Amino acid sequence: MRNLEKVISMISKKRMIDKIPSGIQGLDEITEGGFTKNSIIALSGATGTGKTIFGMQFVYNGINNGENGLYICFEEPKKIMYKNMLKLGWNLSAYENEQKLTYLAYPPHEVDLFFDQEDTLLNLIDKFAISRVVIDTATILGMNFDTKNKRKEGLLRLADRLRSWGCTSLLINETQDFPEIAYSIESLADAVIYLYYVMDKGVRKRGIEVYEMRGSKHSSQVHPFIISSKGIEIKTKSVLKI
Numbered sequence: 402m403r404n405l406e407k408v409i410s411m412i413s414k415k416r417m418i419d420k421i422p423s424g425i426q427g428l429d430e431i432t433e434g435g436f437t438k439n440s441i442i443a444l445s446g447a448t449g450t451g452k453t454i455f456g457m458q459f460v461y462n463g464i465n466n467g468e469n470g471l472y473i474c475f476e477e478p479k480k481i482m483y484k485n486m487l488k489l490g491w492n493l494s495a496y497e498n499e500q501k502l503t504y505l506a507y508p509p510h511e512v513d514l515f516f517d518q519e520d521t522l523l524n525l526i527d528k529f530a531i532s533r534v535v536i537d538t539a540t541i542l543g544m545n546f547d548t549k550n551k552r553k554e555g556l557l558r559l560a561d562r563l564r565s566w567g568c569t570s571l572l573i574n575e576t577q578d579f580p581e582i583a584y585s586i587e588s589l590a591d592a593v594i595y596l597y598y599v600m601d602k603g604v605r606k607r608g609i610e611v612y613e614m615r616g617s618k619h620s621s622q623v624h625p626f627i628i629s630s631k632g633i634e635i636k637t638k639s640v641l642k643i
């Protein structure tokens with residue numbers, strides 16, 4: 402009987418081990434240990450809430466932790482992105498030279514190219530043993546479809562591919578202009594995280610909420626966070642009061 406209990410406890414521990422550190426300071430504390438390996442995370446928020454910084458931090462610290470990353474960007478050219486991120490102490494060029502980071506920048510008018518390059522993406526993921534992917538933004542991908550059904554189908558297919566390729570993926574979701582696309586992205590994800598940037602007596606304050614995380618207990622509070630010289634730091638013991 403004792404042995405059986407031991408086995409059961411080992412199995413449940415193993416389930417917990419299926420988590421990977423998010424790379425975001427404080428987030429693992431409020432999510433039972435980070436992101437579920439191989440899951441799709443939707444990161445939702447308005448412009449300026451910190452989504453791109455969160456995405457890069459997820460990839461950068463993933464690399465520090467032995468997981469190679471792919472950052473697909475429809476928003477910023479590589480040069481500008483690398484320069485901005487250097488201010489947070491993240492030397493992306495160095496990781497690119499070591500073949501630990503792959504950065505793909507598509508101008509917004511070439512988004513359709515992305516969908517034609519599934520094989521290329523899979524080759525990259527294989528070649529560089531990539532296990533963390535960020536799409537910045539998945540909203541722009543969603544805009545590429547002319548009907549709601551086609552969009553749902555296309556995004557679901559992408560999510561299935563990412564899971565089957567063994568990646569843990571962050572789909573960045575711009576919520577303010579396209580609520581329907583935002584909803585499609587959130588509904589296919591295994592976890593949904595919201596970033597806020599709210600006004601309080603003339604001062605903007607940042608907040609983060611884990612809205613959904615399948616299979617995990619998580620905080621239901623909106624926690625304040627700051628963007629420091631090391632990136633996002635969540636105040637896990639506080640609640641955002643406005």
Ligand SMILES: Nc1ncnc2c1ncn2[C@@H]1O[C@H](COP(=O)(O)OP(=O)(O)O)[C@@H](O)[C@H]1O
Nearest residue numbers: 447448449450451452453454455488489628629
């Ligand atoms: N080095 C930095 N130190 C502190 N705050 C920064 C730094 N770089 C950017 N920020 C803050 O982050 C904001 C942009 O975050 P970003 O991740 O680009 O937002 P989003 O992708 O949601 O539009 C900036 O408007 C600024 O307030």
Ligand SMILES: [Mg+2]
Nearest residue numbers: 452453476537
């Ligand atoms: Mg951004």
